[in-house]
Each structure stands twice: as C-alpha cells, then as structure tokens.
Amino acid sequence: MSSATPPTGTGALAKREARLAWALLSPTVISVSLVVILPLLAIFWISFKPFTLADLRPPAPVVRESLRGSGEELRIEYRVRNSSQEIAIEGVTVTDVLPDGVTAGEVSAPCVLNGPDLFCDFGTLEGGQRERIRIPVTVDGDPDSFEDAIEGSEPGVTGSGPSVLTNFEFSLENYARVFDGDEFWGVLWVTLFYTVFGTIGALVMGLFAALLLNKSFKGQGIIRGLYLFPYVAPVIAVAFTWVTLFDPFSGSANALLVQMGLSSEPINFFGERPLALIMVTVFEIWRYFPLSFLFILARMQSIDSSMYEAADMDGASPFQKFWLLSIPQLLGILSVLFLLRFIWTFNKFDDIFLLTGGNAGTRTLTVNVYEQAFAISNIGAGAAVAVVILMCLIAFSFVFFRFISREEGL
Amino acid sequence: MRKGYITGPVLGAIWLVVIATTVAITMSFSTGAAFRPQILLCLIWGAVAGLIYVRFPAHRAPARLGISSVLGLSALTGFGPVLIGSDTSLQAVLITALAMAIVTHLSLAAILRDTPFGELTRHEFEDAVIRFCTGFGYIFFTAIVVIPFYVMVMTSLKSQQALLQNPLDFSVDLSQGWALFRSYxxxxxxxxxxxxxxxxxxxxxxxxxxxxxxxxxxxxxxxxxxxxxxxxxxxxxxxxxxxxxxxxxxxxxxxxxxxxxxxxxxxxxxxxxxxxxxxxxxxxxxxxxxxxxxxxxxxxxxxxxxxxxxxxxxxxxxxxxxxxxxxxxxxxxxxxxxxxxxxxxxxxxxxxxxxxxxxxxxxxxxxxxxxxxxxxxxxxxxxxxxxxxxxxxxxxxxxxxx
Missing domain, CATH: 1.10.3720.10 (MetI-like)
Structure with a gap:
C-alpha cells in the first residue's frame, strides 16, 4: 500500500499564476531594462573607449552632384569626400539613376553604367580624401532644363567608418586619466565630506523638528506643511534663491551680516574654497531635513503611549524618557534613513551643479561625471567616473540590504 | 545649576539673544533699515529679566511687566538689546520697542512657568530647558524655511537698481499697482x-x-x-x-x-x-x-x-x-x-x-x-x-x- 505524499513540483494553477504575474510585469521589466540596465552596460563599454563628444557624429561619405559645362563638354560631376580628416571609411559606393533624356558617354572606372543605372565603387576612402568623377553626357534639348532633374535626384551612398563605439578596441586610458594625480582624491574627499555631513546634519535637524511637532496643537498641520517646503519646491527655484540670497554684491545675507557687524566686508559664500563646500552641505541639510523629519515624526507617533505613561509612574524625567525610551524606539528608522540618505546624498548632482557648478572645491564624483563628459567633452572619462560611482554604490547597497533585511524584514 | 535663581537668568540671557536677533532680522528684512542685536547687552538684560521672572511667579506681576517695558523702551536709547540705526523711521522704532516688550514678556512667562526661585526638581529644570529649546526650535525652523521663499518672492517684485542699492530692503511700493509684476x-x-x-x-x-x-x-x-x-x-x-x-x-x-x-x-x-x-x-x-x-x-x-x-x-x-x-x-x-x-x-x-x-x-x-x-x-x-x-x-x- 502506497503512503500518501504531498504533491511535489509546481501545479498547473501555480504555473498559470506565475505566467500571469510575468505578463503583468513584462511592460515594466522591458522598459526599465531598456532605460536602466542597457545604459548601465553601455557605461561600462564606453568607459573603456576613447570616446569624445565629437564622436557622436561618425565619419561618413558626402556626395555632391552637379551638371557642368555646355555643348560637347557637358558632363555630370560627382564629388565624393570623407567628412572626417583622419578616419578612413570602407566600402564607399555611389549609385544614381540618370533621368530620361540623358544619355551618358564613356564611363571610366570605378564606375559602371547599366542602362540608366550608375554604380561607382570607391573602396576605401582615406581620411580627408576627395574623389571627382566626370561623366560626359548628351541631353535631348536645353541643358538648363535638365539641371534640376539631374541635381534634384539624390545619389545613394553607402560606406561606413569605424565607429569608436562599436569596434573592439579597448583601452584603460580613461581610468588612468580619472585616477591620475591628486584631483581624484580631492574629489573623493569632497564627496565624502558632503555625503557624511549632509546625511548626519539632515538627520539631526529632522529629529529636532520631529520632536517639536510631536504633540498635537492648533496649527500643527500648517507648520508641518511649511517645514516640508524646502523639499517639495523645485530644486532650481531654491538653488537659485540661495545663490541670490548669498550673492556677494546684491545678496541680502551679506548685507545683513555687514549691518550686524559680524563681517566687515561681503563674503563670497559660494566662491571661496572651504566655505563653498560647507555652504553646499548646509544647503543639502536644509533641503532634505524635511524628509527625515517626516519619517521620524511618523515613527514617533506610532510609539505606544502606554510606555511613556509607565515611565511617568516611575518618575522618569523628560530627558530620561527621551534618551531611554524614544531614542531606542527610533534607532531602527534612524539607521534606515541614514543608509538611504547616505546613498542619495552620494548620488546628488543637481544641487551642487546649480549652486557652484562644481567650482571652488565642491566637485563631487557625480559633478565630475558631468565635468569630464561635457565640460572637457570626453565622454569616455565621464563614463569611467560613473563606473567608479557604481562600484561604490554596489558596496553601499550590499551593506544596505544586509541591514535592511534585519530592520524591515524585506 | 538646578537652582531657580541660576536657571532663570541663564535661560533668560540666552533667550533674549535669540529674540533680539529674530526681531532685528525681521525688522531689517521688512524695512531695509539698520537693526543690530547687541549680544553683551542682551545677555545682561536677559539675565536681569530672567531673575525677575523667576522671583515673581504671578503671571502679571508688576515687576515682570515693568522689566519687559523698560527692556522694550531701552531700544530707543541705544542701550537696549537691539541697536537701531539713526535714520530709521519713528514708526519702525516704536514697532521694535513694542515687539521686544511684548515678545519678551510672553515668551519668558511661558519658558519660566512653574519654575520656583529656589531649589528645582529634575522635572522642573528639564521642563524649563525643553520649553526653551521648543521656542528656539520654532523660531529657527520657521526662519530658515520662510526666509529663502520670502526673498524669492520679494526679489521678483523689485527692480535691479533698488536691489543693488539696498539688498535688505524688501518693502514693496504698493502704489505701483500692476507694475509690481512687470518681471512676470x-x-x-x-x-x-x-x-x-x-x-x-x-x-x-x-x-x-x-x-x-x-x-x-x-x-x-x-x-x-x-x-x-x-x-x-x-x-x-x-x-x-x-x-x-x-x-x-x-x-x-x-x-x-x-x-x-x-x-x-x-x-x-x-x-x-x-x-x-x-x-x-x-x-x-x-x-x-x-x-x-x-x-x-x-x-x-x-x-x-x-x-x-x-x-x-x-x-x-x-x-x-x-x-x-x-x-x-x-x-x-x-x-x-x-x-x-x-x-x-x-x-x-x-x-x-x-x-x-x-x-x-x-x-x-x-x-x-x-x-x-x-x-x-x-x-x-x-x-x-x-x-x-x-x-x-x-x-x-x-x-x-x-
């Protein structure tokens, strides 16, 4: 007699469910992988290539067709040139169809004529090379009336240069350039300073603000909304406001400092070396304290109040309640926030770019991507910096997931 | 530290620096005239006021109202917590004096509520400190959030010359009517x-x-x-x-x-x-x-x-x-x-x-x-x-x- 065993493997129902699940997910998976995974792979690829902004236009053959001369000398001229001065283009051919009423004379190499169809094979066109082909023709009637017909038909061109993007030559030049010299370590230090202090500052300020609002009173909703303003407003609006506010010539902050006798002359807040970095960090704290505030407040309001009542009965003082009850309860959310904010601050680009443009010692890794790729127009080097950022992020997210699976049971 | 006659003056002194700075900045931003908090005088005035508020616990004790009024009026003399520039309009000066008096009275009465003159229990002391921090927190956060947005809106209503002439002057001339919005x-x-x-x-x-x-x-x-x-x-x-x-x-x-x-x-x-x-x-x-x-x-x-x-x-x-x-x-x-x-x-x-x-x-x-x-x-x-x-x-x- 066979004993009853539970069914093994996946049942038909489960299979159907999984199929439906993937069907529902597929649009997201496809679009996200197109715009996220593919670019990430592309970044790796490009970072090993000497790729500059100029290479976005690959070399191509350019053809001009014109009707020249008159009478016996009447001829069609094709002028072919390589758009690039250095790179050779392979497999260059030109095809064209002669319009009705045009009879071609003798056609010389590299062209052949087959009925009205003209085919020229140039093979390889060196960088900067120009070719000219003359085809003597006779026309029935007035040559001028044929000019439009002849010049109007675009000749077909083939031939492609080696695109830097698609060939299989790799070099470590970009990485050498990125890691070269003291610049990289300077950038890394700035990034770390900005990230660490920006994150901690925003958390501490958020905690303070949450403590303020963790009681119900009239107008609590309004104040909570007000304190979220810096986060909700568009970054361009607040960044430019800060720049205006701290402008050395027409900024109100400087006028205020001078008037209060705290400073004898205007300070260039976003233009001096250590100060600019401190200012962008302060901006980061200012802009993101609302986020930490919101989460900490939400967590505070979910703490069981009976615990505080018990503490009151035991005669705990307000500070004791804060240190011994609230902080341990908030430790979870604080550490999750710290990790998340750390990663996001590390990724931040817009704020510094708008405030200082990465000048005056505020160039972080992300700003460096932009600097390399667009200011120096070396996309390859920018991609190499991006790869460095990704490596750091992989390390961070490893820590993050180890930690968060404990904290949030994810 | 946990003595009413120490806690009161210390909190009062620091608190007066906070409100003098707040009033000075608010007045500067709204009139463009020169206002400056005098830190040393603030500390002295605040310590005296704090001591009186702890000594006389009745909410509207004459001594409390007296010190607040004197403190406010002192703004007119140059020895007050806020130093006012000489070319400021009388109206602004009076508003400053009044604001200093009223704000000092209300806030000190709130902070030093239930704070006896002598020995303080741990609860009484910490409550006073927490009320102080709460007050400071509200002023601080409201200021840092409101000032940039205020500057943003007001700057958009001003002309380039007015802006360069006095970057602090955000008073708008309402008589211009719709011309105010010419930037827009x-x-x-x-x-x-x-x-x-x-x-x-x-x-x-x-x-x-x-x-x-x-x-x-x-x-x-x-x-x-x-x-x-x-x-x-x-x-x-x-x-x-x-x-x-x-x-x-x-x-x-x-x-x-x-x-x-x-x-x-x-x-x-x-x-x-x-x-x-x-x-x-x-x-x-x-x-x-x-x-x-x-x-x-x-x-x-x-x-x-x-x-x-x-x-x-x-x-x-x-x-x-x-x-x-x-x-x-x-x-x-x-x-x-x-x-x-x-x-x-x-x-x-x-x-x-x-x-x-x-x-x-x-x-x-x-x-x-x-x-x-x-x-x-x-x-x-x-x-x-x-x-x-x-x-x-x-x-x-x-x-x-x-």
Missing part, C-alpha cells in the same frame, strides 16, 4: 513662459498616466502572485532607485543623440516615466499588500477574471494610494531638472525648469530669475497645500523604502 509679464511675453508652463504641465500629466499604466499591474503582480524571482524582483526595484540619474543620463544622452530623440518632447515623455515607475511600483505594492484578499477572492468566485478583479475591486479600493502616487510622481516630473537640461536645447521645447535655468545668465536681471523660480514653485506648492494629506502619505510611503 516680461517672462510671459518675451520669454515664452506660458508655453513652458504648458509643456511642463502636460509632460508631468503624461508621466503620471504612463507610470500608473505600467506600475499598477506590476505592483499587483508583485503583491499578490507567488512566482519564482519575486523577492529578487522587489529588491532590484529598490536597487534601480539607487542608481544616480547622472550615470544614466550619460548613455541616454548618447542614445538620444544617435537616434534623433534629443531635443524632442517625445524623448522626455519616454524617459520620465521610467525614472518614476520603480518608486510608484514600490509604493503601490505596499498598499496592495495591505488590502484584504477576501474581497478579491469573492470576486474570483463570482466568475470575474483576474484583470476584471483588478479593475473592478482593487483599483476602486486603492484610490487614495493612487492619488498619493500620482501626486508624488507629478512632483518628481515637475521638478525634474537634469534630464531636461541635458536633452533639451531648443527654446521652443523647454520645460519650465529648463526655462528657468536659461534665465540664469549675467545678461538677464536677477528679478527675472526669481520670478521664474516663483512661477515654477507656485503650482507645485498650491497642489501640495491643497492635497497635503495625500502628499505627506505619498512622501512617507515612497521614500522610506525606495
């Missing part, structure tokens, strides 16, 4: 801001729709179905949210340049939703998990298909969550700067944020830039204040985990 009318007339506003609006709305279209089925699948790779999938959503935009923007720039999608609204509308789908998916799946399965199972028993269940049961139940997600996505799309900046060069296709960036040049006066900033900020703020409940929920759900 110039932006709309000469800089196409009407078009940018419209472009930003429809790009954001389209982004919201496309995001929901993709993320609702995806979130439902992740929340409800069991399938291989479900856990890996949830995690990779989070991971994707952590990839910095600038890293993605670089290859996207190259791809769009090669395919001719750069400089087109179509390209922007294609790329924005992808940056928001992971967040939306994460927020929605959290909400769907919280919905009771029994309702859906009842629907299935009654012969509805899965898709019909989603459409007829799940979606109507999750309208609040959909509202939060939509608002959050709208905010992201509206505020987006980097991609618009990199992918759009043609002024006729700018979004609002890209348009404001264009104003940041030395040839265009500052107040135009600030007016542009106000135009970009006002719609999102109005939306935020009107639907604050949803927005707050959306922010919390969207960002703690992803």
């Amino acid at each position: 009318s110039e932006l709309f007339r000469d800089f196409n801001f009407g078009t940018y506003l419209w472009t930003s609006f429809y790009v954001s709305v389209l982004t919201v729709f496309i995001t929901l279209l993709f993320s609702v089925p995806g979130a439902y699948a992740v929340a409800r179905f069991r399938f291989k790779g479900q856990k890996a999938f949830s995690r990779s959503i989070l991971l994707i949210y952590m990839v910095p935009m600038i890293v993605l923007a670089l290859p996207i720039y190259i791809a769009f340049s090669l395919t001719g999608l750069r400089n087109s609204i179509l390209g922007i509308v294609m790329i924005y939703p992808v940056t928001t789908i992971p967040v939306a998916l994460y927020m929605l799946q959290g909400y769907f998990r919280g919905l009771p399965t029994e309702v859906e199972e009842a629907g299935l028993m009654d012969g509805l298909s899965r898709l019909a269940v989603i459409w007829k049961i799940t979606l109507p139940l999750s309208l609040p969550a959909l509202a939060s997600v939509s608002l959050y996505v709208f905010m992201i799309a509206w505020n987006e700067f980097l991609l618009a900046f990199m992918l759009l060069d043609d002024p006729s296709k700018f979004t609002l944020t890209r348009g404001v960036t264009m104003l940041n040049s030395s040839e265009i006066p500052r107040q135009h830039l600030m007016a542009g900033a106000v135009i970009a900020t006002v719609p999102i703020m109005a939306l935020f204040l009107g639907l604050e409940r949803f927005m707050t929920k959306g922010l919390t759900a969207g960002s703690v985990k992803g």
Whole structure:
C-alpha cells in the first residue's frame, strides 16, 4: 500500500499564476531594462573607449552632384569626400539613376553604367580624401532644363567608418586619466565630506523638528506643511534663491551680516574654497531635513503611549524618557534613513551643479561625471567616473540590504 | 545649576539673544533699515529679566511687566538689546520697542512657568530647558524655511537698481499697482513662459498616466502572485532607485543623440516615466499588500477574471494610494531638472525648469530669475497645500523604502 505524499513540483494553477504575474510585469521589466540596465552596460563599454563628444557624429561619405559645362563638354560631376580628416571609411559606393533624356558617354572606372543605372565603387576612402568623377553626357534639348532633374535626384551612398563605439578596441586610458594625480582624491574627499555631513546634519535637524511637532496643537498641520517646503519646491527655484540670497554684491545675507557687524566686508559664500563646500552641505541639510523629519515624526507617533505613561509612574524625567525610551524606539528608522540618505546624498548632482557648478572645491564624483563628459567633452572619462560611482554604490547597497533585511524584514 | 535663581537668568540671557536677533532680522528684512542685536547687552538684560521672572511667579506681576517695558523702551536709547540705526523711521522704532516688550514678556512667562526661585526638581529644570529649546526650535525652523521663499518672492517684485542699492530692503511700493509684476509679464511675453508652463504641465500629466499604466499591474503582480524571482524582483526595484540619474543620463544622452530623440518632447515623455515607475511600483505594492484578499477572492468566485478583479475591486479600493502616487510622481516630473537640461536645447521645447535655468545668465536681471523660480514653485506648492494629506502619505510611503 502506497503512503500518501504531498504533491511535489509546481501545479498547473501555480504555473498559470506565475505566467500571469510575468505578463503583468513584462511592460515594466522591458522598459526599465531598456532605460536602466542597457545604459548601465553601455557605461561600462564606453568607459573603456576613447570616446569624445565629437564622436557622436561618425565619419561618413558626402556626395555632391552637379551638371557642368555646355555643348560637347557637358558632363555630370560627382564629388565624393570623407567628412572626417583622419578616419578612413570602407566600402564607399555611389549609385544614381540618370533621368530620361540623358544619355551618358564613356564611363571610366570605378564606375559602371547599366542602362540608366550608375554604380561607382570607391573602396576605401582615406581620411580627408576627395574623389571627382566626370561623366560626359548628351541631353535631348536645353541643358538648363535638365539641371534640376539631374541635381534634384539624390545619389545613394553607402560606406561606413569605424565607429569608436562599436569596434573592439579597448583601452584603460580613461581610468588612468580619472585616477591620475591628486584631483581624484580631492574629489573623493569632497564627496565624502558632503555625503557624511549632509546625511548626519539632515538627520539631526529632522529629529529636532520631529520632536517639536510631536504633540498635537492648533496649527500643527500648517507648520508641518511649511517645514516640508524646502523639499517639495523645485530644486532650481531654491538653488537659485540661495545663490541670490548669498550673492556677494546684491545678496541680502551679506548685507545683513555687514549691518550686524559680524563681517566687515561681503563674503563670497559660494566662491571661496572651504566655505563653498560647507555652504553646499548646509544647503543639502536644509533641503532634505524635511524628509527625515517626516519619517521620524511618523515613527514617533506610532510609539505606544502606554510606555511613556509607565515611565511617568516611575518618575522618569523628560530627558530620561527621551534618551531611554524614544531614542531606542527610533534607532531602527534612524539607521534606515541614514543608509538611504547616505546613498542619495552620494548620488546628488543637481544641487551642487546649480549652486557652484562644481567650482571652488565642491566637485563631487557625480559633478565630475558631468565635468569630464561635457565640460572637457570626453565622454569616455565621464563614463569611467560613473563606473567608479557604481562600484561604490554596489558596496553601499550590499551593506544596505544586509541591514535592511534585519530592520524591515524585506 | 538646578537652582531657580541660576536657571532663570541663564535661560533668560540666552533667550533674549535669540529674540533680539529674530526681531532685528525681521525688522531689517521688512524695512531695509539698520537693526543690530547687541549680544553683551542682551545677555545682561536677559539675565536681569530672567531673575525677575523667576522671583515673581504671578503671571502679571508688576515687576515682570515693568522689566519687559523698560527692556522694550531701552531700544530707543541705544542701550537696549537691539541697536537701531539713526535714520530709521519713528514708526519702525516704536514697532521694535513694542515687539521686544511684548515678545519678551510672553515668551519668558511661558519658558519660566512653574519654575520656583529656589531649589528645582529634575522635572522642573528639564521642563524649563525643553520649553526653551521648543521656542528656539520654532523660531529657527520657521526662519530658515520662510526666509529663502520670502526673498524669492520679494526679489521678483523689485527692480535691479533698488536691489543693488539696498539688498535688505524688501518693502514693496504698493502704489505701483500692476507694475509690481512687470518681471512676470516680461517672462510671459518675451520669454515664452506660458508655453513652458504648458509643456511642463502636460509632460508631468503624461508621466503620471504612463507610470500608473505600467506600475499598477506590476505592483499587483508583485503583491499578490507567488512566482519564482519575486523577492529578487522587489529588491532590484529598490536597487534601480539607487542608481544616480547622472550615470544614466550619460548613455541616454548618447542614445538620444544617435537616434534623433534629443531635443524632442517625445524623448522626455519616454524617459520620465521610467525614472518614476520603480518608486510608484514600490509604493503601490505596499498598499496592495495591505488590502484584504477576501474581497478579491469573492470576486474570483463570482466568475470575474483576474484583470476584471483588478479593475473592478482593487483599483476602486486603492484610490487614495493612487492619488498619493500620482501626486508624488507629478512632483518628481515637475521638478525634474537634469534630464531636461541635458536633452533639451531648443527654446521652443523647454520645460519650465529648463526655462528657468536659461534665465540664469549675467545678461538677464536677477528679478527675472526669481520670478521664474516663483512661477515654477507656485503650482507645485498650491497642489501640495491643497492635497497635503495625500502628499505627506505619498512622501512617507515612497521614500522610506525606495
């Protein structure tokens, strides 16, 4: 007699469910992988290539067709040139169809004529090379009336240069350039300073603000909304406001400092070396304290109040309640926030770019991507910096997931 | 330290520095005249006031009212907590004196409430310190949030000369009437801001729709179905949210340049939703998990298909969550700067944020830039204040985990 065993493997129902699940997910998976995974792979690829902004236009053959001369000398001229001065283009051919009423004379190499169809094979066109082909023709009637017909038909061109993007030559030049010299370590230090202090500052300020609002009173909703303003407003609006506010010539902050006798002359807040970095960090704290505030407040309001009542009965003082009850309860959310904010601050680009443009010692890794790729127009080097950022992020997210699976049971 | 006659003067002294600074900054920003807190005098005045407020516990004790009035009036002499410039209007001077007197009385009475003169218990002492910190916190946070936005709005209403002459003077001349808003009318007339506003609006709305279209089925699948790779999938959503935009923007720039999608609204509308789908998916799946399965199972028993269940049961139940997600996505799309900046060069296709960036040049006066900033900020703020409940929920759900 066979004993009853539970069914093994996946049942038909489960299979159907999984199929439906993937069907529902597929649009997201496809679009996200197109715009996220593919670019990430592309970044790796490009970072090993000497790729500059100029290479976005690959070399191509350019053809001009014109009707020249008159009478016996009447001829069609094709002028072919390589758009690039250095790179050779392979497999260059030109095809064209002669319009009705045009009879071609003798056609010389590299062209052949087959009925009205003209085919020229140039093979390889060196960088900067120009070719000219003359085809003597006779026309029935007035040559001028044929000019439009002849010049109007675009000749077909083939031939492609080696695109830097698609060939299989790799070099470590970009990485050498990125890691070269003291610049990289300077950038890394700035990034770390900005990230660490920006994150901690925003958390501490958020905690303070949450403590303020963790009681119900009239107008609590309004104040909570007000304190979220810096986060909700568009970054361009607040960044430019800060720049205006701290402008050395027409900024109100400087006028205020001078008037209060705290400073004898205007300070260039976003233009001096250590100060600019401190200012962008302060901006980061200012802009993101609302986020930490919101989460900490939400967590505070979910703490069981009976615990505080018990503490009151035991005669705990307000500070004791804060240190011994609230902080341990908030430790979870604080550490999750710290990790998340750390990663996001590390990724931040817009704020510094708008405030200082990465000048005056505020160039972080992300700003460096932009600097390399667009200011120096070396996309390859920018991609190499991006790869460095990704490596750091992989390390961070490893820590993050180890930690968060404990904290949030994810 | 835990003696009323020490705690009172110490807290009073520091507190007076805080309010003298606050009053000086407020008056400077609203009149443009010179106001300066005198730290040393503040400390002395505050210590005296603190001592009196601890000594005379009755709420309206004559000594309390006396010291506050004297302290306020001293502003007129030059030996008060706030030093006032000589060319300030009498009105402003009186307002300062009055404000100092009233604010000092009310705040000190509140902070040093129930604080006896002699020995303090631990509770009494800590309560006083906490009330002090609370007061300071409200002033501090309100100041740092309000001042930038105040400067933004006021600068947009001023003329370039007035701005350079006295950067502190934010008083507006109301007699100008509509001429006050000339920066705005110039932006709309000469800089196409009407078009940018419209472009930003429809790009954001389209982004919201496309995001929901993709993320609702995806979130439902992740929340409800069991399938291989479900856990890996949830995690990779989070991971994707952590990839910095600038890293993605670089290859996207190259791809769009090669395919001719750069400089087109179509390209922007294609790329924005992808940056928001992971967040939306994460927020929605959290909400769907919280919905009771029994309702859906009842629907299935009654012969509805899965898709019909989603459409007829799940979606109507999750309208609040959909509202939060939509608002959050709208905010992201509206505020987006980097991609618009990199992918759009043609002024006729700018979004609002890209348009404001264009104003940041030395040839265009500052107040135009600030007016542009106000135009970009006002719609999102109005939306935020009107639907604050949803927005707050959306922010919390969207960002703690992803």
